[in-house]
Ligand SMILES: Nc1ncnc2c1ncn2[C@@H]1O[C@H](COP(=O)(O)OP(=O)(O)OP(=O)(O)O)[C@@H](O)[C@H]1O
């Protein structure tokens with residue numbers, strides 16, 4: 434009798450361990466359902482007992498981060514099913530986001546399909562779909578430097594996972610009170626998300642003095658569910674943006690996007706989050722928008738390039754979480770004139786950023802003061818929305834025409850890296866003048882022809898360098914590497930150290 438019980442206990446322990454392993458590998462949380470399916474009274478009573486996992490695993494619940502159930506003990510019978518489900522989600526910490534973290538290998542378009550309402554089917558009313566990543570159509574990052582030769586978007590077809598077969602059928606009783614399920618993000622999952630509180634909004638104590646604002650650490654929990662924003666998400670009510678971030682203020686706006694200063698709840702650090710203003714309904718629009726994050730991710734980390742953290746689709750808008758900078762150079766333009774030394778520092782640092790990306794076969798194609806940010810006196814190149822590959826294997830869409838050389842406007846794409854040099858020259862010329870580039874057509878054309886009016890009070894060496902950068906012949910323009918090595922920066926670099 435004793436041996437039998439021991440054997441049974443070992444079997445259950447083994448089963449659970451396997452199930453735990455599966456779930457941790459990213460599969461759906463089946464544990465409570467499957468356990469529940471063992472309709473024996475012993476199983477269900479075990480489930481309502483907090484020591485069940487403890488016993489079966491033969492280790493302390495705390496060791497595996499089991500959430501405490503002590504508070505739930507009082508009405509254990511009443512909501513045992515519900516709580517068991519929540520237990521599994523809490524336990525495995527599986528946030529019900531629409532977009533997973535690994536942006537490089539997962540097809541974000543298909544992930545978005547999880548938002549698509551499910552056709553109603555009478556025999557599915559009592560089912561809960563387990564959410565799994567759908568690795569059909571894996572999109573390789575075409576801008577990744579690790580891809581050699583002609584870069585291509587490779588789509589790996591096709592379905593190794595079938596959402597339909599992923600269903601876990603539940604007894605009617607186990608979903609008592611549950612509403613009809615209309616989407617892949619089940620109602621119970623939303624309810625669950627509401628119960629699993631977002632992390633508090635706290636200051637990061639390791640960032641001394643970095644965050645001056647006053648925060649009410651639990652302010653966002655008053656709503657009981659900071660991530661539940663039906664009006665904002667328009668779909669299932671799950672907002673990764675609002676769950677993970679506390680929006681502080683808008684800090685910028687471009688032609689297609691708005692940028693916000695945000696506090697990430699979990700780490701208490703400030704970031705910039707940029708999101709498209711329009712909903713991207715078409716697959717082609719989304720692919721195009723994705724180029725920006727793919728470029729940022731492929732470029733990697735560099736002191737003079739705005740840091741990239743993560744990105745996701747939400748409500749058919751692309752969100753990009755970036756390093757927060759103080760401001761862009763366009764904002765300082767009207768307020769204060771930059772000195773030649775400051776402009777040279779900016780030129781040197783952006784040239785270093787360009788050297789870095791050009792060496793990786795990537796070109797920016799939208800270098801201008803608006804897209805050069807400053808953080809603690811360090812200049813950083815941002816807005817990779819037009820970035821493409823030097824080898825012309827990706828679509829080419831140039832940025833702001835005012836900063837573009839004539840050859841790209843004539844669709845000559847042989848020296849794309851030199852387009853960035855021209856744009857940087859034009860941007861620096863604008864900064865040193867302290868006023869926007871000439872709007873009139875003749876002056877506009879003068880710049881494209883490399884004719885720069887004299888800049889009184891500035892060194893000849895500096896003016897010659899600018900002239901070379903905006904040379905109408907791309908071959909005669911210096912490369913980013915040559916720029917970086919120019920002796921003109923010696924003095925400014927000495928002063929900087
Ligand atoms: N990481 C950041 N930190 C601080 N400010 C930022 C950041 N990213 C963007 N901004 C601000 O937001 C503005 C718009 O951002 P961005 O240029 O990326 O948007 P866009 O829609 O691509 O613009 P564009 O009109 O150039 O196409 C920037 O000019 C800058 O002022």
Ligand SMILES: [Mg+2]
Nearest residue numbers: 687803804816
């Ligand atoms: Mg921009």
